[in-house]
Amino acid sequence: MTFGGQWVDLGALPIDRGGGILLRRAAAAAQPGERVEVRGSDPSLAVHLRAWARREGHRWEEPPMTAQAALAFVRGDAADARRAGSTLAGYPDPRHPGAVAERAAAAWGIAPRGAEVEAGAPPHTVALMEKCECWADDLPALLRHALASQWNPQEAIPWDQSHSGSEEVESALVQILTYLIENETAALLISARFAAQVHPHFREAMQLLALQSAEEARHIEVFTQRATMRHSRLGSSTAGGQASLRTLLEEPRFPESSLLLSVLGEGTFVDLLRFLQEHAPDTCTATIMRLAAQDESRHVAFGMAHLSRMLAIDPSRLPLLELAMERRHAALRDTAGLNEEVFESLVVLAGGGLAPADIARGFDSVAHLMKQMHAGRRRRLETLGFDPTRADALAGLHTRNFM
Numbered sequence: 001m002t003f004g005g006q007w008v009d010l011g012a013l014p015i016d017r018g019g020g021i022l023l024r025r026a027a028a029a030a031q032p033g034e035r036v037e038v039r040g041s042d043p044s045l046a047v048h049l050r051a052w053a054r055r056e057g058h059r060w061e062e063p064p065m066t067a068q069a070a071l072a073f074v075r076g077d078a079a080d081a082r083r084a085g086s087t088l089a090g091y092p093d094p095r096h097p098g099a100v101a102e103r104a105a106a107a108w109g110i111a112p113r114g115a116e117v118e119a120g121a122p123p124h125t126v127a128l129m130e131k132c133e134c135w136a137d138d139l140p141a142l143l144r145h146a147l148a149s150q151w152n153p154q155e156a157i158p159w160d161q162s163h164s165g166s167e168e169v170e171s172a173l174v175q176i177l178t179y180l181i182e183n184e185t186a187a188l189l190i191s192a193r194f195a196a197q198v199h200p201h202f203r204e205a206m207q208l209l210a211l212q213s214a215e216e217a218r219h220i221e222v223f224t225q226r227a228t229m230r231h232s233r234l235g236s237s238t239a240g241g242q243a244s245l246r247t248l249l250e251e252p253r254f255p256e257s258s259l260l261l262s263v264l265g266e267g268t269f270v271d272l273l274r275f276l277q278e279h280a281p282d283t284c285t286a287t288i289m290r291l292a293a294q295d296e297s298r299h300v301a302f303g304m305a306h307l308s309r310m311l312a313i314d315p316s317r318l319p320l321l322e323l324a325m326e327r328r329h330a331a332l333r334d335t336a337g338l339n340e341e342v343f344e345s346l347v348v349l350a351g352g353g354l355a356p357a358d359i360a361r362g363f364d365s366v367a368h369l370m371k372q373m374h375a376g377r378r379r380r381l382e383t384l385g386f387d388p389t390r391a392d393a394l395a396g397l398h399t400r401n402f403m
């Protein structure tokens, strides 16, 4: 069962039981028009070789009428028809120059990057076919970091250390958690939607978005578990809060969504989660907030890296991003934004109770948090290229719902 350029020895191996694999390799090693001799002891070799050669696009050579005559086929011009017109979908390793194409071809279908794609595969056309629209320079590193940072809620969170707060504080926490769950739901739906809209050629972007949506799923789970430890019902979901999230859900473009959700929304959310970690009534809650904030920081990092790259390539996109922020602000002008219950709950949680002195302390803490959130948004917008005055104004247009 060996083969050279012009001959192949199948031994006793029948063509329909693996011999075809060796024949195909021998054909591939030959030039079009070249004769390939086939040796073998299977009694049906001649019959099967004739059918195989016809099927593969080679010319069957009628053997002379002598008993010891060798069987052979002549490699056809159109042989390897499956490969004719096939294209190489880049290289698997993104560090290889040119590995990641500027534009993915629909004809590559969902072929892995680096594969040779047979012509005629079903096309795959999605919204994100351009590298510029979804890529980030350090994306493979961001993905590796995200993959290495997954945590198991049952092991990572000390669930038994969750009963130390007063009833007022527990109720405030449940209201805040309700609000967090709703925001996480929007983030899950958005990242899952865009994961399905990225062409698989840009696989790291697709994977990272899918992973982000899994992380939001985990956040929803741990927030819900904590909220229902002592209460059988969640807090309230308001029309204003939902209206704010609706504008995020309805943003059709990834870069704009990346700005509104990741850079501004999740960026603000990180400040909120750190605030909640600091003011958590118990170790269980503090751990949940710390772990969620770590994940959210990665979501912000992807948004920043993606937009920084896009703007470096095409600075004319900056005014379009500005428009997206203004459009969202206009759409939310008549809504209440952050619901009163959430604001009051943050004050009660940070103050640690309902005594006037507690409320005064909590109020100051929340006012400080708001300033911190605004400064963070302004800083990130400046990093993206907005001048300081404009960045400050745009940071102020962000939804009062935080995300």
Ligand SMILES: [Fe+2]
Pocket (backbone or CB within 6 Å): 184, 187, 215, 216, 219, 292, 295, 296
């Ligand atoms: Fe999240």
Ligand SMILES: [Fe+2]
Pocket (backbone or CB within 6 Å): 187, 212, 216, 266, 295, 296, 299
């Ligand atoms: Fe997130």
